[in-house]
Amino acid sequence: MEEQTIFEIIHSMDKVTNKLIIQWNKLFKEDLGVSHILILGHLKANGKSRSSDIAKAIGLTPPSVTHLSEKLVHKELVTRIIGKSDRRITYLAITDKGDEVLKWANQEGQILRRNLFEKLTEEDRLRLLEIYRKLSDF
Template sequence: MEEQTIFDIIHSMDKVTNKLIIQWNKLFEEDLGVSHILILGHLKAKGRSRPSDIAKALGLTPPSLTHLSEKLVQRELIIRIIDESDRRIIYLDITDKGTEILKRADQEGQILRKNLFEKLTDEERLRLLEIYKKLSDL
């Protein structure tokens, strides 16, 4: 068996990721990307949060989070909340409309996951997830 180089591995991972993103964009017709959904998911799970904390948790730069959150605010999927004790501090929180979009995204994501990973056994999917988590913790 031919030895895989790091570049072969990265290329294969990129191909799968790009395929997922393309299929996601075709399936979910809300003009929202994966990063938008991740922000909504974070807010749903953690509650109102400071943008810097969200950026850190999701591995985004603060400017990227600002750009992404602006679209979510404009679409009324999240709101900005000013801290009453320190008006310099701003929090983001998910709205009911954002929760509904997140619910739909989860449903569509399940369809995408089924279509993409149906070639793998349950054990292979679990192992793949474990591998990605391990690599992301480096």
């Protein structure tokens, strides 16, 4: 495959991702980014977690998770829990308010994705699914 073609594919993927992020920020009025929602999603799925475990699971650095969690704590979407057996360990846990924000974010995300993929025919969507399945094996 030519280098130019690979560059065009990567550039096009980045453009779509950037447009999705811009649309997300317009649609979701909670002053939270996608990374905040990923943290909430991790906590919902996995229960209380250390920042380092969250970072590893969602592909961020531990300092990034610490920084992002400050806003989540301030907005009362997550709470900090001190470890019982080792008080040096701090866990994050999603609150009921955080759970509600996560549900709303998922609903808005579904609308955004539906609007994006409506532009494709059923055949296009099936081909895209096949391509992403191949790429996920990378």
